[in-house]
Amino acid sequence: MNKKIKILIIPKKILLYLIIGFSLILVLVLFNRYRANMMVWKHRENNNAPIKEYGNVAIIIDDFGNVEGGTLEMLDLKIPLTCAIMPFLKKTEEHAILANSKGHEVIIHMPMEPHKGDPKWLGEKGITSKLSTEEIKAITREAIADVPHAVGLNNHMGSKATEDPRIMGAIISVLKENNMYIIDSKTSIKSVIKEVANEYGVPVIERSIFLDNEKNISEIKRQLNELGKIAIQKKKAVAIGHVGPEGGLVTVKAINEMIQQIEGMGVKFVKASELFIN
Ligand SMILES: [Zn+2]
Known part of the structure; x- marks a missing residue:
């Protein structure tokens, strides 16, 4: 037991x-x-899940308001663009209204004096060193009135004018009055835009890359790929391309064919004003 x-x-x-x-x-x-x-x-x-975004890119397209080359096709791209429209031209108002209606951002593409080049390229109201500070301010105010929906400004040419603190101070003080930002197209490495804008407390950003210095589709695509890499590295990047003879349909085609690849890198296309929001 x-x-x-x-x-x-x-x-x-x-x-x-x-x-x-x-x-x-x-x-x-x-x-x-x-x-x-x-x-x-x-x-x-x-x-x-949506792709995580690692960087923002703004594509600025210069020279609207002028010639037609690729204008409508550019505005039909399915990403937000920032359209830099030249003031005081036949198509200025039409292009600004059209760009805005298609959901793009509008800025003024202000003609400014270069070191080299034909003064005729500036049109009647280009910003030159011959003008007084008050005259420059008056032209800037007129340009703002002439380009509907404009929220910022960048320079057309201007390798000479953008090196001059007096000229840039006059333009930027008017932008300040109107709560507008400035993009330095960087046509001169000695440009004072950034420091003058900082002085006035006006939002400023410098171009990272030109897309169509060479009007060749594979070269433009190479630049777009480079743009994506810069955006990943620096969180934001700005490219400048063109409508008209400098780019036009070739630039449109290159951008269109690269959208998916760049987004796949983790880059988001935004309007330039969105780059100022961190
Ligand atoms: Zn231009």
Whole structure:
């Protein structure tokens, strides 16, 4: 009788090992289930979740208001553009209204004196060093009135004018009055736009890259790829392309064919004003 009872009673040590063993098995089962869930979740994340954005890119298109080359096709691109429209021209108002109606941002493409080049390229009201500070301010105000929907300004040419703190101070003080930003197209490495804008507290950003210095589709695509890389590296980047003879349809085609690839890099296309929001 005593012997039978002894067999049924499990020694404490063995009981302890059994409890530890069961606990370990339970932990392993639960961990495996958790890991399987995590893998499903990750798979879902990779396939359905929107691409995480690592950098923002603004594409500015210069020389609207002037000639027609690629204007309508450019405005039909399915990404937000920032359209730099030259003031005081036949098509100025029409292009500004059209760009705005298609959801793009409008800025003034202000003609400014270059070191080299034909003064005729500036049109009647180009900004030159011959003008007084008050005259420059007056032309800037007229340009703002002439380009509907404009929220900023960049320079057309201007390698000479953008090096002059007096000229840039006059323009930027008027932008300040109108809560507008400035983009430095960087046609001169000695441009003072950034420091003068900082002085006035006007939002400023410098061009990172020109898209169509060479009017060749593979070269423009190479520049777009470079733009994506800069955006990833620096969180934001600005490109300048052109309608008209400097770019036009070739630039439109290159951008259109690169949209998916650049977005795939983790880059989002934004309007220039969105680059000022961190
Ligand atoms: Zn231009």
